[in-house]
Amino acid sequence: MEIANQSPMSNPQKEKVMNNIRTTELQQHIGKRVCLHGWLHNLRQMGGIRFLVLRDGYGTAQAVSENEADFAPLANLALESVISVEGIVAQTPQAPGGVELHEPHIVVITPNSEAPPVALHKKEIKAGLPILLDHAVVANRHPARRAIFRLAAGAMNGFRHTLNGLGFTEIQTPKMVASATESGANVFELSYFGRSAYLAQSPQFYKQIMVGVFERVYEVGPVFRAEPHDTSRHVNEYVSLDVEFGFIENHFTVMALLREVVAGIFATLAEQYTAELTLLQANLPTVPPTIPHIHFAAAQELIWQRHGVDVRGEPDLSPQDERWLGEWAQQEHGSDFLFVTGYPMGKRPFYTHPDLSNPAYSNSFDLLFRGTELVTGGQRLHRYSDYLAALNKAGLPSEPFATYLEAFRYGMPPHGGFAIGLERLLMQLLGLPNLRLTTLFPRDMQRLAP
RNA sequence: GGGGGCGUGGUGUAGUGGUAAACACACUGGCCUGUCAAGCCAGAGAUCGCGGGUUCGAUCCCCGUCGCUCCCGCCA
Structure with a gap:
């Protein structure tokens, strides 16, 4: 597992990478290499291809990889782990919203190992009012x-x-x-x-x-x-x-x-x-x-x-x-x-x-x-x-x-x-x-x- | 403050006076090259809110209690 050691926001390839990009701004950076910060919102692994959904304070974005090693940092991590994902913004018709990150480089900022009391990655939260408020x-x-x-x-x-x-x-x-x-x-x-x-x-x-x-x-x-x-x-x-x-x-x-x-x-x-x-x-x-x-x-x-x-x-x-x-x-x-x-x-x-x-x-x-x-x-x-x-x-x-x-x-x-x-x-x-x-x-x- | 309803795995629900309980999602493991509420297979996980009573036997019936929720009063 790779964990950022100094400043979580630091990035080794500072020149070429657009830092502090929000998930909602990907459309404006197509073809560029950007870095997103957020929470691991969902993970869908299907053998030869893997998707992750990163949620930041504004929205969500998907990263995709056909290379198993790219997702290695996520091994043993639960959803809601805080991560950064650097990658190339690609316009892809089958991606949600038409854009996604390719060739992702994932860094774990704050690992989480425990599932939240209510699932946050489903379309709707399925919980009664008391549970919703307690948590x-x-x-x-x-x-x-x-x-x-x-x-x-x-x-x-x-x-x-x-x-x-x-x-x-x-x-x-x-x-x-x-x-x-x-x-x-x-x-x-x-x-x-x-x-x-x-x-x-x-x-x-x-x-x-x-x-x-x-x-x-x-x-x-x-x-x-x-x-x-x-x-x-x-x-x-x-x-x-x-x-x-x-x-x-x-x-x-x-x-x-x-x-x-x-x-x-x-x-x-x-x-x-x-x-x-x-x-x-x-x-x-x-x-x-x-x-x-x-x-x-x-x-x-x-x-x-x-x-x-x-x-x-x-x-x-x-x-x-x-x-x-x-x-x-x-x-x-x-x-x-x-x-x-x-x-x-x-x-x-x-x-x-x-x-x-x-x-x-x-x-x-x-x-x-x-x-x-x-x-x-x-x-x-x-x-x-x-x-x-x-x-x-x-x-x-x-x-x-x-x-x-x-x-x-x-x-x-x-x-x-x-x-x-x-x-x-x-x-x-x-x-x-x-x-x-x-x-x-x-x-x-x-x-x-x- | 008054009245009604409900308490069952992490979450949402089903269910029966009789071997302590079913389903979906989440979770764990496996498979899967375009998922997007992913799918398939397997698995773990609940002394059925708590206390008392009725009964040969209670998660189920009764009483009490605690918690939650809805309606009314009052307000935004």
């Missing part, structure tokens, strides 16, 4: 698992790119906070130099405060929910794509921006992540120029008429209601998306701006994507006196909110925003049955590792 550190190497998380990166890219183009400034707000963000419940407590602190359940207060600084802000970051929920759509830490901006007319201004952001995310995926989308057979939605919207009360009336279930007067929509509304949006408007506007004030947090023409309802909205809540947003209160009144009405003391209130005391514009759940976006895009499948290392009631 996520290796299972996520599988091209199909990896593609999901690459798309997550793409969604964040698209989010940032769209907002940067609209004059937004990216911020990072504290995740350790002194008091519970929006209510007393559902936050994780931690010890902070002898005092109690909490993990932020949302950047809500800080992003509003930062509207007073930058006017238009966004944040990509984790949020923490201590909710004891145990469903396929919930985890206790997830990535929130948050936006907040000033000088709006009402929540429809916010919805219009959200439409641009969602369109920007999917446009980015469509343009730059075709390999992942194809691999996962993703069904990309088309975002209508104007996303249809329906008022909360009208939505309940619609459910009563279409399905004979009387949810009128309920303070919120159930998951079943949302699925029904999603179907309706598809049938009636041909849209994967639907805004539900005007949720009752009673179900929304105290900073929510009421609908002045009907104060029982709010200037807020949810965006449903294929029948599941993807985004929540709305217009916020912006006058100091309104905040004092709202806190009073909610039975909350103003003292814990002193920092927050100070921003309003000194002048804030009409503003609003929203928060997109990143993992939900991917789950709905890919039609997956469990949010944990789109979460790198999920945190739920049972799971704190890996």
Whole structure:
């Protein structure tokens, strides 16, 4: 077995060899001698001819040899061994993708002798959710698992790119906070130099405060929910794509921006992540120029008429209601998306701006994507006196909110925003049955590792 | 927090109140010159989650327990 002794990346034939080539770049180097680095993804030996599939961080490539000695370094090695393969890039019709490496020179960088707990070289990983999550550190190497998380990166890219183009400034707000963000419940407590602190359940207060600084802000970051929920759509830490901006007319201004952001995310995926989308057979939605919207009360009336279930007067929509509304949006408007506007004030947090023409309802909205809540947003209160009144009405003391209130005391514009759940976006895009499948290392009631 | 379902080799499943268990993939060895979810042959690997009960006998039936999963509540 030949093992690289000094720098694994060093190469004896430095002049002629194109180093640090990715598997996805082979097409650009046909006829040249290149060196790939990666993992031994698969090995197919058929007597007189041998194939190996090398997987790097980007894709896979095949090397072939009719000379037994070329593959000698792989003797006694298991898949997932880390290797480099130097060879001549050849255009061959029968090779996967039409290119492969000939005359391979294989160097073992990190030998592996043990088969991974789940086979990574099959088209699909055949494992249940618990196994997949228990062994996520290796299972996520599988091209199909990896593609999901690459798309997550793409969604964040698209989010940032769209907002940067609209004059937004990216911020990072504290995740350790002194008091519970929006209510007393559902936050994780931690010890902070002898005092109690909490993990932020949302950047809500800080992003509003930062509207007073930058006017238009966004944040990509984790949020923490201590909710004891145990469903396929919930985890206790997830990535929130948050936006907040000033000088709006009402929540429809916010919805219009959200439409641009969602369109920007999917446009980015469509343009730059075709390999992942194809691999996962993703069904990309088309975002209508104007996303249809329906008022909360009208939505309940619609459910009563279409399905004979009387949810009128309920303070919120159930998951079943949302699925029904999603179907309706598809049938009636041909849209994967639907805004539900005007949720009752009673179900929304105290900073929510009421609908002045009907104060029982709010200037807020949810965006449903294929029948599941993807985004929540709305217009916020912006006058100091309104905040004092709202806190009073909610039975909350103003003292814990002193920092927050100070921003309003000194002048804030009409503003609003929203928060997109990143993992939900991917789950709905890919039609997956469990949010944990789109979460790198999920945190739920049972799971704190890996 | 409430309700339902499930726990069988590394992984995914099948199965039966009676000699402790079948199949596929992975794994090991052999064969194979164009594989690409490779193929063929052979092999190793499971005290059927744990504890108790019923029974002549339990992987199977009952109870408890632990774990997992789905739905609801709540949310993104």
